[in-house]
Amino acid sequence: MIDLIKDALGSPAGSFAFVFALLILAFVLVWKLSHFTTKFSSVEKLEGNIDTIKQDIHSIKAFIQIFRESNNPLAQRQSPVSLTETGKKVAEELNVNTMIVNHWEDFNRSVTKQLKDDCNPYDIQVASFKIGDKYQEYLNEEEINKIKNHAFLAGYNLDVYNLLFGILIRNKILQDRGYKSTDVDKFDPNKNPAE
Incomplete structure (x- = not known):
């Protein structure tokens, strides 16, 4: 197997194909890694946004409750x-x-x-x-x-x-x-x- 790889690298077409394949592999790995990192940071941002939205909803509910109670004609x-x-x-x-x-x-x-x-x-x-x-x-x-x-x-x-x-x-x-x-x-x- 090693001899076959040496022969492929020794030939002009084989070394080009091997280097090209390595570049494609490196490109795919970098792309996948950056895609994963982007997803991960997006998840963190989303979680932060969800927490902010929850706080805003609680504030709105509290305001509505106060408003509703302050405008109650019966109390x-x-x-x-x-x-x-x-x-x-x-x-x-x-x-x-x-x-x-x-x-x-x-x-x-x-x-x-x-x-x-x-x-x-x-x-x-x-x-x-x-x-x-x-x-x-x-x-x-x-x-x-x-x-x-x-x-x-x-x-x-x-x-x-x-x-x-x-x-x-x-x-x-x-x-x-x-x-x-x-x-x-x-x-x-x-x-x-x-x-």
Whole structure:
């Protein structure tokens, strides 16, 4: 085999073909290596872009949440978060307190699952508002239709009712545990940052 290679290299056509083949091989290897390196750096850039996009999406979601809550006609964001006069009227029209009482075992269990033994009124508020965001999962079809009809006639988005339910659930749990809604502010980390 080695003799055959020596003979091929010794001939004018063989040495040219061999050198040409080596150049082609070198070119292909360089091209493949640069292509791999480009792909790898593109993947790194893509991963960086994905992280940036995720952060942007979280920021947008937080802004939308703040905007939606600040424009809720049924609740005022002044602490402690409470119902507006319109919110009280809507709660009465829909008989929301009765809906909550009818499903209290489920609402209470769901909120309590989120709480630690040493929870405070602020923790109760946060957990109640999370359950308020999912209030439709607890209601029956007739109750949901009643809310949908009210939303349609009033021109509200169904999300407007989330905070309504969250506030009323929070108030009932706070009352059951011997707290007042104003106690929430005493434990609000935004108002009383840890020193």
